[in-house]
Every structure is written in structure tokens, then in C-alpha cells.
Amino acid sequence: METYKLVVNGHPMEVATDPGTPLLWVLREELKMTGTKYGCGIAACGACTVHLAGVPTRSCVVPISLVGRRPVVTIEAMTGDPVGRVVQDAWVSHDVVQCGYCQSGQIMSAVALLKAIPKPTDADIEQSMGGNLCRCATYVRIREAIQIASGQLK
């Protein structure tokens, strides 16, 4: 057991856990932030995507001991994030979700994309969203919602 200091969604936090525990499970079980989802545990589905120092990252394969000082941002912070809110609103108005389980990760990837490329092409969208699996295959509406959100960003 080691103690780690983290900054999650702007708040300093402290957790005592095994160094190998993935960030995903620290968020979900220690910090009780369950918006970030477990889908595969091998960075193959993107359901656990968070922003680590602004970079979309699969939290299921990042041991807590390697997070360091990098700030962690999760889906729970998106309502208060200017781009995050626009993306969430586009998702809701365009009725993107079905089961919804992968959508935290989809939204985290989409927000990272739009922060880097506010006017993405179809190819940009495919590249940035390419590792986020949606078993309901809501991909068509995800593509459209990203374009809707892009149109609404200043």
C-alpha cells in the first residue's frame, strides 16, 4: 500500500492503494467516480477514456504509480467544461446513446478531438474515435453529433 496524491477534475485527492492498481479502478472504487467504465482492461475498447494532462488516455492500463503530477479529468467534469457541455448537449439533442455504457469514453474522446481540432474532417473523426468501441454501433450518430458540436463551438 502506498499513498498517492492526485488532482482529479481540479480537486486534490489522496488515495492509499497498491502501486499497480490501474487509475480506472482508483477512480471507480476509491474515489467512487463510476462514470469512467470498465470494458476490457487492455486498452482495446476506450470505455475507460480520461484526459491525463489533456491527453485522452485509457485509464485501465495506467497504474496509479505512473500518474504522477498529471491532472486527471473525467466524464464527471464535462458538464462544467465549455467544450464538454457542448458535446454532451449535442449527444442528447441528437439522441446518440443506446445502452450508453461506452458513451463516457466516446464523449471524452470527442472532447479531446474538438479541443485539438475544432473543425474536424470525417477522417479526423475516424482517427480520433477509432479506438472507442460501441457494441450498439451508434457510430453514425456519434459522427453527426461531433459535427453538430463542432458547429456550435465558437
Add this chain to the structure above:
Amino acid sequence: MRRNLQDGADPGWNRRAFLKVSAAATGGLLVSLYLDRLALAQEAASAAAPKVYPPDAFVHIRPDGTTVIQVNRLEFGQGIHTALPMILADEMDADWSHVVAELAPADAVYADPVFGIQMVGQSSSITDSFTQYRELGARTRAMLVAAAAARWKIPEGDCRTESGVVHGPNGRSATYAELAEAAALIPVPEKIRLKSPSAFRLVGTKTRRLDSRPKCDGSLKFGLDLDVPGMKIAVVAHPPVFGARVKGFDAAAARAIEAVRDVFEIPLARGTGVAVVADRFWPAKQGRDRLRIEWDLAGTERPDSGRLFAAYRDLARTTGNIAVARGEANAMHAIPESRRIVAEYEFPFLAHTPMEPLNTTIRLDGDRAEVWAGSQFQTSDQLAIAEVLGLKPAQVAFHTEMAGGGFGRRAVPDSHIQREAAAIAKRLRGVPVKLIWTREDDVQGGYYRPMHVHRVEVGVGSDGLPTAWRHVIVGQSLVAGTPFAPMLIKNGVDSTAVEGAADTHYAIPNFHLSAHHPASSVPVLWFRSVGHTHNTFVMETLVDELAMRAAIDPIAYRLKLLKPDAKRVRSTLTLLQEKAGWRRSVPREHAVGIACVQCFGTAVACAAEVSVEEKRPRIHRVTVALNCGLAVNPLTIESQFQGGVGFGVTQLMSKGAITLKDGRVEQRNFDGYCPPYMKDAPAAVDVHIVPSDDKPTGCGEPPVPVIAPAVVNALFRLTGKRYRTLPLAAL
């Protein structure tokens, strides 16, 4: 089936338990629309008589005007959590902006009116509950109107309702919330008048889902997200070969992990396993990784995909149990060899892999248990848990949790997940425990869409239409050994294995179809669109081949070959032809393939525009025409069809197969078994709905079967090759 599955279940619904569960779920006091007398009324009604569903089990109007509607089945993406409340609220004239939906707990009153158990399957939710929810809404409205009329001492006929308010003469009005308490005392009317479809205000309109926002901000709690005070996490080491048993195990290294609380052997639906219980998931999984288990493989089958396919191919050359024998048995003999096609198809095992890994939480407290699970089969899952715990079903409060997909994987006749969780909870007595199946457990754990071999011989008439069709299907039965067997197996033929072929909508005069169902220890399960996943592929690729041979347009050929009574399919092919946008401006290196189906009542015709990129099909645009009768929520239907065709791409993926080698599953996770990602799924899907006032049918499964045959039919036009083995190898 109704009687079979209900036997042993709590015959009446326990109102007190229901209210307790509801109050716990909402955290607030509910104003019940109707009081306990109703339970008595229901008991008095004979089992055979048509049920008058008690409105208070489905509708609660809170003092603030919020109308809470219970949804009698699981929401796992298909949108029923919005559609059923729409239907009820429309007849009730409720204010939609104040409607809240809840997933009902397990209870007899929430049984599917047709199947008699609480379940989601066969895309039947709307079909089976449309009238039920309309009547519930109409009864609720009638009671509110009666309460208003009594208050104002006027005839009920002088009242009208709109958006949660009863209006009387002289500008009098009262909100439903104001009337709820008085309405609760009004007897439930037996006879009610339903709206004419032209009076619908919600039904038929594009209505956004009620569950979007919490699914977009991370606040929605799926089963896996629940945190019950004092809860432990369990993972289980499952046998490496189906049916193997633990001979012995060394748990010292697992127990050395501080947060690991217990390690013990448990019985499984097939064989035995070792459960590791810890404070958190990660130590539980670490503990499992450190177990040293010696497995007893004696008596196991050790199935092998290669050997199974070889055996299936041999079987396919022999006639199986007869499913259909129409016309002359020897009609083929009259057709010259040059006008015969012989086609053999192979389909692998498929895993459902819903995004939310399988899980169940159980707390056993004395003679009561509480369960939280995303289940498609609440009735039988509740029964199974009760059985393992030695309780009566009524002692097991079963909360239905929103589930992250399912596609059939949460409709398990043997309730193996629930039994596994219950076996652990039984040992932990008093301590709540959540069983989590890791993705590896899920991919390797069986309950797959069975592998199949088809062998078809077609004799073509001089007009280019098939006159003789001999078809043999080989594959494990989905329902053999389950309570569904007596209903679904006839003459040794499992109807779920032949649906989409035996009941073909094409008029083929001499049609002979038989099936072999070899047994195997690999657990199999229905997979979204069930038999249509393989049968539609076979029928639609062969019919396409026949159209090409006859040099007739593929839509025109299908229209020509349809049975006269295949009205729904005809309407979708006709609409697809009218929406000819997909025909225009198809680039030279692209091609369009066609397929159609009628699946669980809903007809679908599909055109897929495809090219070849990096030796894989690239699906640029799909146009779908569908006929599901009355379209309750056209927005959800559009979504289901866009997603459903994407889901159907699973079986075309290069890694879209589960294979076994000497008894062991060769794939472990999404690296080895790879469902479609964004670039694999269609880039655009246009959905057109045939206008209809007919009885509505479902939209969850019907989109799935058409895409794979449409894509390979397009590929034929690009490569000149027919594709009869899935998954699709490099092009």
C-alpha cells in the same frame, strides 16, 4: 411455456414489497394512485380471464406532478424505457415533460402479457405491451376524470383532459396531482375507450430518449457501478474447458493479498470454479491470477472448431429432421445439372460481448435477499437465486438495473450468472457481494451464437426462378434442455435454428428443409436476431446469385419471387426502390448489394454501398426501408436500425469468430475477438419507414440480419467471388 416457467413462482404480486422497492429506488414518498383493494380484485380474477392490470403498479403521480411510469422489462439500449411510457402517457394525456420512467423490479404483475414471464426477447416488447400500456393509460385517465367529475358534481362526459390537467365547464380545472389521491379510491374501470390513432400526440412522433442525459454525464448507475454499503467484489476462476472441475487449488498467494477476504470453490452451471472475494475488484482479480488450480478434465468433451466443422460438413450431406417438406421430393431430378447450384456455408461461434461486463450484486440477510441485476429474464433469474439460497422467490427482492447492452446475453435460461453470484452470497451471508465477470470471462465463457454449416442445392427453372430447393442446416439447438424446448422444438427441429429459412417469404414450389442438432458441451445462446443471423445470410446471398444468373435487377427479382402474402417485405422493397438516392452517383470502384428479411414481424430491405479498402469491405452508405406497423417512436427506430446494421457487421469482421482448439477458447478479449469499430461500421445509414397503422412490431433485432448478405452481395459485384464462409477472410 407460460405455465412451465411460472410454476413455483410467487403467484400473486406482493404489493408491499413493490412499494418498498419503489420507495427505495426513488428515495421519496410516493402518492399511490390506487390503494390495496386492487390487489384483492386481482386475486379474485381467474387466471384464465384477461388481466386488468392494476394501474397503481405502473403509474404513480407525485404531489409535484411528476408521473412515474414503471417499465415492465429491461432497458439495455433498445429504447423501451422511453417507448412504453410514451404509449401510456399518450392515452393518459399526461404531461410528457413531467414523465419519469423506472425499470420495474421482478414481480408477476410485470410479466410479459404474451410470454407470461418478465422478459425481453424476440423483439416483442412493443408487440406484446402496446395494448397493455394503452389500456393502463386509458384506465388511469378514466379514474382521474371520474375523480374530477365527482369533485365538481358534473357528468364525466363534461370533462376533457390535456397534458396532465382535467378541464371541466366554466373554466374549471384540476391537475392530475391534485386529483391523484381521490382517483385512487375510484374502482378501476373494466371497460375503457382507447384513442383512435389519429388522436395520438406522442405515439408516432420522434421523441428523444428519457435516459440520455445521465448516460452522457456519467451519473447513470449501471449494475456494475452500484455500491452497496459493505459490499465485497468477487471474481471467479472458471474452468479452462467447459465442464471441467477443480481437483485442488493453492490459494496461499491469493490470500497473501491484504484486501483478499476469502477464496473458495463453488459449483457452476457446468463444472466448478474458485471464487476470490476481496474489498475491491483489482485485488480480487490479482488474487485470481495468483491461484494455482489443478483442473479435472475427466469426462469433458474438449470441443474443437476444426473437428466440429468437419463433422458438421459430413452431417450436412445427409437429410436431418424435417422442418419443411413442400412439393415434390424429387423435383431436383427433373432439372439439368447446368441449372443447379450447390452451396455450402460455414458460420463460427459468435460472442455477444455487451459493453458492460456481466455482473450481479446480491445481499443475503437471514431469510431475505436483495438482488441488483441487468436481466432480460427477471422471473427465471429470481427463481434461480431463490433456489440456490433456499428461499422462496417472494423472499428475493430483485431490482432491474439498466444494462450496458445484452443482445441476448442477459437472457440465459440456466441463469448461470445469477446462480454463481448466489453461491457466493450464500457463503458470505449478510455481506453484500458483487460478482464481476471480466472481459476474459465473457469472451471465453461460452453462451455463444452456435456455429452452423448449411448445404443448399437449388434447381433453377427456365424462367430463372428457383423451382426446387433442398436445404440442410447443422447446428446446436439453442433450447434443448431448457424450459423453452417443448414450445420451440417440433419433430426434432429447433425453430430458432431454422427461422428465416423454413418460413421464407419467397415462393419456392418444391422446398425441403431439414436440420441436425448435434450436441456439444459448448454453451450456446440466442444472439440478436437469433436464427436470422445465419439463415438470412444464406437465403439472401443465394437469391442474389439467382438474380445475377437470370440477369434481373436484384430488387425486381425479389419482388417477382415473393409470396403474394409477403406484403410487409414487398412494401419495404418497393420503398427502397423509390428512395433511389442510393442508386445515383455510385463511384466506379463502389458497388451496391441488396438484402431483405422479415424478422419477428418487422420487414426490412437494405441497400449497402461498398468498396474494398485494405482487403476489407468499406461500407460507405446503407439505405434501409422498414415496415414495423405503427412506428411508436420513429427516432428510436431510426437509431435502432442505424445501430443494428452496425451490429450485424460483427460477423464480417476478420476477427469476428470464437474458435476452440482442443477444448480451449482461442480468443481472450477484444484483441482476439474484434467487433466493429467506427471505420468498420457503415459511415452513413438512411432509414425510411413505411407508413402504417398496423399493430406495431419490434425493431431491436430486425436490422441485424440484412447487412452481412447485402455487403457480400456488393462485394461479388466488385470481386466476382461469392463469400460463403464467415468471418470474411482478407479480400
